[in-house]
Amino acid sequence: MDGRIANFAQIASLRRYEMTEGKERGLRVLDCDNGRIRFLLNESNALDIMQLYHEGQNVSFISKNGFTARETPFANRFEGGMLYTCGLDSVGAREGYELHGSHHNAPARVTRAECSQAGVLVEAETEETELFGKALRFRRRVFSAIGANVLEISDTLENFGARAENYCLLYHVNVGYPMLDEGAELVDDAEEVIPRTAWAEKHMKDRRKMTAPVPNQEEMCYFLRLKTPEVSLVNKALGKRFTLAWSGDTLPHFVEWKSMAAGDYALGLEPCTCPLDGGFYYRSLAAGESVRFSLRIGAETL
Secondary structure, eight states: OOTTOSSGGGTOEEEEEEOOSGGGTTOEEEEEEOSSEEEEEETTTTTEEEEEEETTEEOBOBOTTOOOSSOOOHHHHOOBOSEEEEEESOOSOOTTSOTTBSGGGSOOEEEEEEEOSSEEEEEEEEEEEOTTSOEEEEEEEEEEETTOSEEEEEEEEEEOSSSOEEEEEEEEEEEOTTTSOTTOEEEOOEEEEEESSHHHHHTGGGTTBOOOOBTTOOOEEEEEEESSSEEEEEETTTTEEEEEEEOTTTOOEEEEEEEEETTEEEEEEEEESSOSGGGOOOEEEOTTOEEEEEEEEEEEEO
């Protein structure tokens, strides 16, 4: 190691702790810092990403709910966060299912956590099982090289049961202030854009442009068919670009969720296995079969 460094924690670190205050009490967190980006992984909730910082600046949206260890209805619990994984039983709003499914609520079992000269690496798994029913295992690997601008997520869903099982998956990636601000612009190569509502259709020509917050403004959702499984948000005033890329073969659909509402100011970028609303359908895994999904999440200085 470089003689100028007394302890590798001067360069990068991984710390595990448990929240002790208020409604966060009991949440288990892995605080990962590669020297360029810092990201907080929520062990209590599927190893999803609570926050992402690039060179000390926040990138992610955190709702007014904040983070909670309590079991409350979705509208009172949804924290946003950098990544909120939806599925495996449902995505979107469907009668008889919790909004965006139950996967995020499952605590993860960390199987590996290390910080080395290569980078920060965390692996964990969750299981969804039932007596005489499904047996699904979800393995997550999060890696970020020392000094890198990106983190890489590799997920594997395995059916270790004796029968075929249905699944669906949506990665709810949420960008907030200061990365999201007036004048920022979404960059994508959409071949087709379908607005979800009449309000969204009315504003479709400006869907890529971010405005200042507007009190009580209705959200806008767009279903995009992309040539390339990658989108960016460019904020020239801040001097940064946020980029999300994913495995287009296993996540062929994409949703843009744009909320310019004051106090709920967020941009959701959502690769998924299926369309939402009336186009929803399940995919199937045969007994013993597995499928992989990948994400690259990062920010860089322009």
